[in-house]
Amino acid sequence: MRFGLIAAALLLCAGPAGAKTAPLPPQPWMNTTLSPDDRAALLVLQMTEDEKLTLVRGYFGVPAGPFAEGMPKGAIGSAGFVPGIPRLGIPALQETDASLGIANPFNVRPGDVATALPSSLATAASFDPAAAYDGGAMIGQEAWRKGFNVLLAGGVDLARDPRNGRNFEYAGEDPLLAGTIVGEAIRGIQDQHVISTAKHFALNDQETGRGILNAVIDEAGARESDLLAFEIAIERGRPGAVMCSYNELNGAYACGNAQLLNDVLKTDWHYPGFVMSDWGAVHDVGYAAAGLDQESGSQFDSPRAMAALTGANPAGLPQGGPPFAQPLKDAVDSGRIPAARLTDMAQRILRSMFAADLFDTPPAKTTIDYKADALIAQKEEEEGIVLLKNAGNLLPLTTTAKHIAVIGGHADAGVLSGGGSSQVIPAGGPFIQIPMGGEGPLAAFDNAVYDPSSPLQAIRAAAPGAEVRFDDGRYLSTATALAKWADVVIVFATQWLSEGTDAPDLTLPDRQDELIAAIAKANPHTVVVLETGDPVMMPWLEDTGAVLEAWYPGSGGGPAIAAVLFGAADPSGHLPITFPQSIDQNPRPQLPGADFPPSTPFDVDYSEGADVGYRWFAKNDLTPLFPFGFGLSYTTFDYANLAVTGGQTLTVSFDVTNSGSVAGDAVPQVYLTARAGQNLERLIGFVRVALNPGETRHVSVTADPRLLADFDMAAHGWRLAPGEYDVAVSRSAAAPALAGSAILDGAVLQP
Ligand code: BGC
Numbered sequence: 001m002r003f004g005l006i007a008a009a010l011l012l013c014a015g016p017a018g019a020k021t022a023p024l025p026p027q028p029w030m031n032t033t034l035s036p037d038d039r040a041a042l043l044v045l046q047m048t049e050d051e052k053l054t055l056v057r058g059y060f061g062v063p064a065g066p067f068a069e070g071m072p073k074g075a076i077g078s079a080g081f082v083p084g085i086p087r088l089g090i091p092a093l094q095e096t097d098a099s100l101g102i103a104n105p106f107n108v109r110p111g112d113v114a115t116a117l118p119s120s121l122a123t124a125a126s127f128d129p130a131a132a133y134d135g136g137a138m139i140g141q142e143a144w145r146k147g148f149n150v151l152l153a154g155g156v157d158l159a160r161d162p163r164n165g166r167n168f169e170y171a172g173e174d175p176l177l178a179g180t181i182v183g184e185a186i187r188g189i190q191d192q193h194v195i196s197t198a199k200h201f202a203l204n205d206q207e208t209g210r211g212i213l214n215a216v217i218d219e220a221g222a223r224e225s226d227l228l229a230f231e232i233a234i235e236r237g238r239p240g241a242v243m244c245s246y247n248e249l250n251g252a253y254a255c256g257n258a259q260l261l262n263d264v265l266k267t268d269w270h271y272p273g274f275v276m277s278d279w280g281a282v283h284d285v286g287y288a289a290a291g292l293d294q295e296s297g298s299q300f301d302s303p304r305a306m307a308a309l310t311g312a313n314p315a316g317l318p319q320g321g322p323p324f325a326q327p328l329k330d331a332v333d334s335g336r337i338p339a340a341r342l343t344d345m346a347q348r349i350l351r352s353m354f355a356a357d358l359f360d361t362p363p364a365k366t367t368i369d370y371k372a373d374a375l376i377a378q379k380e381e382e383e384g385i386v387l388l389k390n391a392g393n394l395l396p397l398t399t400t401a402k403h404i405a406v407i408g409g410h411a412d413a414g415v416l417s418g419g420g421s422s423q424v425i426p427a428g429g430p431f432i433q434i435p436m437g438g439e440g441p442l443a444a445f446d447n448a449v450y451d452p453s454s455p456l457q458a459i460r461a462a463a464p465g466a467e468v469r470f471d472d473g474r475y476l477s478t479a480t481a482l483a484k485w486a487d488v489v490i491v492f493a494t495q496w497l498s499e500g501t502d503a504p505d506l507t508l509p510d511r512q513d514e515l516i517a518a519i520a521k522a523n524p525h526t527v528v529v530l531e532t533g534d535p536v537m538m539p540w541l542e543d544t545g546a547v548l549e550a551w552y553p554g555s556g557g558g559p560a561i562a563a564v565l566f567g568a569a570d571p572s573g574h575l576p577i578t579f580p581q582s583i584d585q586n587p588r589p590q591l592p593g594a595d596f597p598p599s600t601p602f603d604v605d606y607s608e609g610a611d612v613g614y615r616w617f618a619k620n621d622l623t624p625l626f627p628f629g630f631g632l633s634y635t636t637f638d639y640a641n642l643a644v645t646g647g648q649t650l651t652v653s654f655d656v657t658n659s660g661s662v663a664g665d666a667v668p669q670v671y672l673t674a675r676a677g678q679n680l681e682r683l684i685g686f687v688r689v690a691l692n693p694g695e696t697r698h699v700s701v702t703a704d705p706r707l708l709a710d711f712d713m714a715a716h717g718w719r720l721a722p723g724e725y726d727v728a729v730s731r732s733a734a735a736p737a738l739a740g741s742a743i744l745d746g747a748v749l750q751p
Contacts, residue, residue: 378556420499
């Protein structure tokens, strides 16, 4: 393969067949024994200014709305496209969304379907880096086989608000967990010769007003929370690109934020890849000097095109085109942006292209085995389903149930997925989509798509001896009548969320709480299966028998849910996000921006700093509905023989035993609980251990010292105070099982 491509590239330079050719110009950058840095440095030397400008400007690859003038030449149809430079053998960048599978916006590639992964919250709930890697590798491979070489994946913003409409694309509220899970997904993607992003950098932690809000947070707090999640994900996954976000951060737009891009990302973290903008996030050519390397979907950065897209009145808007088009050329030619900076921008892009193998192993359109890929999605979902309640061991269901009622949630048709740019047109057969009432040119995104993996069908297959009946839940009368008939009821509840909007509150929409309460009253043997994008309140919790959080379950969702319900898979997911009792427990009960007209800029005051999620609950002595890290199992796990050693960092080792009667995976979590006598709570490590009944395993966790330290602005580094550090091995953030401590020497670590 490699040789083939090198030969092809050489041929490209050889001129027309039969012509008297000059000696082949050497293409030393195609020497695969050189490092990506060296190859990029050699190649960029050959580029003209116009060629560099070509590389730093991307296009929206979908001829829709105001961009109906057509598809950019050479684009295969997707969110993003950057033309290649044939003279030098530089391939085009074909960029597709997103973390949960290969999107097909507006069906631009007619009929092209893909495998949907469960939501990233489900992957995070698995606490299983290997599952995250496998899922990433699966979607990376589908991307490559569809002709894409960039996957706009790697969502790692922290879940600061349980209403965030995009939490389902992110990996929860803890920097270690989110960074690890997303980093592994990125690594899986890039191992398929496809560049992945990490996005949206940074603090794009709510959707309401995302393009005009200013996230205000103290720098140390940011470095210890959202930025740390990115830092860990970037270290583990080495994404070729980082996508800067729509919002302002401490007064400067993220894509033009020199402190964020030049100082933190490129200087402190030595990030060698390129920064690409989110679509429509570039407002000024000066962003190039602040560290932005590539403008994406540049049509969106033309104020008039955006006005047409959003339905705003274009009168009075500036005429200007995209900043990284003529304005960047003018800025470079006039010296306002140094020519060396343009070279650096192009070189960073090329470096990532070499590092992810884009020159040597270009995508090849080939068949995809969607059935095999659905099994990968199914495994991820099985590991991510969280058993929240199991009164009287109602679950797993046994074959003794003769009458099973399945109610609601379109469980006959499939499982819910989230909306927005990450939406996949699912493989697996006909699917239903329900218009959710959006307006305007983007209304096509406002459909609740059900991946065609029917829980009802899977339940029927798992209980061949039972009569299984379905009611759609629209009428309380028929639903409760069916519930009374049944030995056990499985009620499905859904919460559709989409990019661009947040949930207004923590209730289940469409009065599903009422439905569940009525069913539970009719039959206490009621199992609730939640397919939600975010945490929800559960006013009916006391009256139900069992509750499963299945998130957005993806292409293997039906069988995964049935496997957990009937015990073919032991539930082993643990919450990656705190479920509050009410929104009043959140630092911002009032959703910032919700009361402003959408065009009025506003601040979101993240005064909780790094005390996100369970850390906020611990600090303020609040009891959630379900804590971070919580998840039940059909077996029991015991912990013993704790040993904690100190010195430069903490190493915590202990035994885990499966003391129950079925095989299962334990997820012991190690928390720092106090430092020099002062209480605090931080996840500093976790493992996922598969154990047969009676089996014991000795495990050991060494903490990343940054998790034990505070970011010291004056010292510009992580300050690890000397003294005693208390830790707990826990079943959740609120359930310690073993406690110990050790002394650390103390140090200041450079970022
Ligand atoms: C989203 C990104 C996405 C991009 C391209 C933006 O609206 O925020 O996550 O990758 O669109 O579709």
